[in-house]
Amino acid sequence: MDSEESRVVVPRNFRLLEELERGEKGIGDGTVSYGMDDADDIYMCSWTGTIIGPQNTVHEGRIYQLKLFCDKDYPEKPPAVRFQTRINMTCVNQETGMVEPGLFPMLANWQREYTMEDILLTLKKEMSAPQNRKLHQPPEGSDDQRMEQKDLAQRCAIL
Template identity: 80%
Template sequence: MGSEGSSQVVVPRSFRLLEELERGEKGIGDGTVSYGMDDADDVYMQSWTGTIIGPPNTVHEGRIYQLKLFCGKDYPDNPPTVRFQTRINMSCVNLETGVVEPHRFPMLLDWKRECTMEDILIQLKKEMMSPQNRKLSQPPDGPSLLICFFVDELEIYESYSIPLFSCLFPFFALNCGLRDAFSIEMLWIWLFNQRILLKI
């Protein structure tokens, strides 16, 4: 008779990602961590967006962090690349690029196939609460947290840029203040117009 280990079933990449997509759509725990696929038409299911709400009693409290996760064709045998789009000062994150550096984040360094994107987001939230990160000074709130996101995503959203911003304006006003929200709106429109001019 063969050993038990030889009968272990390996779940194909597509099935695994469909499972993760379904779980992400149902919601995770208390809602402070979430993720979803960027493009429903992406047959390879590579690009994902995650969100972490900063944990209480830390410098991250009240902040909403957005991340990009990219699952290559070798996922889940190898980990996804993870990058914060919202600026953050954290020991495992490159302050300039927002990339979560595997050699500073054990889950990525010692990746196991059974780990998921949900596990990564939950562990990053735990890192925010760790002694080395809970009191680290953070980049200022306001437009500086959002400009990189606008530039990265503008090409995707330019066809409905102004309507999209109208939906997001209340969020910016609540988190950045009304005056900064108007400033962000002007920046958004200016960037959108620049893209149009460059294409002519």
């Protein structure tokens, strides 16, 4: 039997339940975490993430809050990722806080096996990359006051 034929595709909701369970247990050294934004969201669309900035960078000791939106096509397609906390990074749109898929290879080359945990860990690693590790950052406590992107929230409601 061909390995493609024997590959089991886990349904979206089961996959998200697995990710939720893993997120609730904590990840690695505790500098990255994630969970559901609203426990009553039966479609499991809206998630929050936290990254504590890596040592020996301008991000050290800072706490970054993110929103992740998994529409009905997740995990076939990547979630939309948006920094709530203002941050200067080469892959983040400064006006919207969105992580730009074309500038963040993990989203541009998304594979079904990738998880929200992978995204957060890769973003943390990206903070340490030469092009980001010394970029001037907005003052601490400058959480984003931008409006939520309505189209992302509406996609969840349409499911």
